[in-house]
Amino acid sequence: MRYAKPLEDLIEEFRKFPSIGPKSAQRMAFTLLKKSPDQVAKFTKIIQDAKSQISYCHSCFNLSSDDLCNICKETSREQNQICVVETVKDLMALERTHEYRGLYHVLGGVISPLDGISADDLNIHALISRVREITQLFSAGKSERNAAIGHQEISLEIILAIGLSTEGEATMLYIKRLLEQLGPVLNIRVTRLAHGLPVGADLDYADEMTLTKALEARVLA
Amino acid sequence: MRYAKPLEDLIEEFRKFPSIGPKSAQRMAFTLLKKSPDQVAKFTKIIQDAKSQISYCHSCFNLSSDDLCNICKETSREQNQICVVETVKDLMALERTHEYRGLYHVLGGVISPLDGISADDLNIHALISRVREITQLFSAGKSERNAAIGHQEISLEIILAIGLSTEGEATMLYIKRLLEQLGPVLNIRVTRLAHGLPVGADLDYADEMTLTKALEARVLA
Numbered sequence: 001m002r003y004a005k006p007l008e009d010l011i012e013e014f015r016k017f018p019s020i021g022p023k024s025a026q027r028m029a030f031t032l033l034k035k036s037p038d039q040v041a042k043f044t045k046i047i048q049d050a051k052s053q054i055s056y057c058h059s060c061f062n063l064s065s066d067d068l069c070n071i072c073k074e075t076s077r078e079q080n081q082i083c084v085v086e087t088v089k090d091l092m093a094l095e096r097t098h099e100y101r102g103l104y105h106v107l108g109g110v111i112s113p114l115d116g117i118s119a120d121d122l123n124i125h126a127l128i129s130r131v132r133e134i135t136q137l138f139s140a141g142k143s144e145r146n147a148a149i150g151h152q153e154i155s156l157e158i159i160l161a162i163g164l165s166t167e168g169e170a171t172m173l174y175i176k177r178l179l180e181q182l183g184p185v186l187n188i189r190v191t192r193l194a195h196g197l198p199v200g201a202d203l204d205y206a207d208e209m210t211l212t213k214a215l216e217a218r219v220l221a
Numbered sequence: 222m223r224y225a226k227p228l229e230d231l232i233e234e235f236r237k238f239p240s241i242g243p244k245s246a247q248r249m250a251f252t253l254l255k256k257s258p259d260q261v262a263k264f265t266k267i268i269q270d271a272k273s274q275i276s277y278c279h280s281c282f283n284l285s286s287d288d289l290c291n292i293c294k295e296t297s298r299e300q301n302q303i304c305v306v307e308t309v310k311d312l313m314a315l316e317r318t319h320e321y322r323g324l325y326h327v328l329g330g331v332i333s334p335l336d337g338i339s340a341d342d343l344n345i346h347a348l349i350s351r352v353r354e355i356t357q358l359f360s361a362g363k364s365e366r367n368a369a370i371g372h373q374e375i376s377l378e379i380i381l382a383i384g385l386s387t388e389g390e391a392t393m394l395y396i397k398r399l400l401e402q403l404g405p406v407l408n409i410r411v412t413r414l415a416h417g418l419p420v421g422a423d424l425d426y427a428d429e430m431t432l433t434k435a436l437e438a439r440v441l442a
Binding site: 019053 | 228249250254256269270272291313
């Protein structure tokens, strides 16, 4: 005995989402059936709108409903800082700190040969082109970006904000090499996030790797 | 800083489902955006189909794509047993046991004055009408149901398979009273599920209520 076919199909569709088990999928399907036809029509319209209107920002690959995302459009942001992140979720996590006021570049993942993800599957080359373009604009000395930064000492900082997994480390190293190959046309600083104990964490709950990193990066008290 | 409007709307829609938190909603929205336009079109079609095709069985209020659900259509099932459940999920749970071969009646909830749910909001009166109809068919002695049951001693069993919450108890009592008022036209047995220790459960993990019920209903070893 199973549910009627259209209901089984609906549950099956919800099951395809990550972290949605059979019980959750069933609950979601029932919730959906309880909605009014208008509400269901609104739900499907929102899905279709999101799919048709949302695409990647042409500059930083953030999700956006325009060619340029809201962050890239914001001229008040530091134009000489690019924070390289793995996913749009990581970008949003950094935005929630309200600390960072520069630009971003979303890679769309990390290099992972085991999963068949090479550098070509990510937005790494787009990052290099973007950096090269900025350097050229700088050298031409006639860009708006240039004006925004001012004509004093020109420097560009690339912050690699990628997780410390093996793949993450490899990806950061790869990007760093590519940036170094660009040559010393521009003063590019490549930095990475500090690693150490999370704020409020108990020492004995931290893993060895984190503790090692925290020890290595110790500062004067 | 927030996501682009269509994406925010999508996340918000997923948030409306029960037990879907902000993180899950975000994950689901991203998963959806990663699907191909065809897959998204298929997803919205399945939602619309389920909503337009699935309704309640006219007899037992199970979810069904026809006037009568698959269970009510199955003539091989015991026609003189009606198991009264709170939700379609409970019906499915009982079906999974493969033990029960009678019919069902889905109430759609329990009487709960605090939540503003009265007997009129549930399918209780439909149950009484259904029982009355069966008794009339029996007395007329010319129904197909009658033929299915056979002309020997006619009896109808109503199994109240509702949870032991205060509201559940009250609902069972209410239904029992209504059935008694139908009079002794037909030999109606009103039963309820046995309560006791779950199979495989440790005694010290059982709550007092369950242990009390298990003690009261103790059987010869």
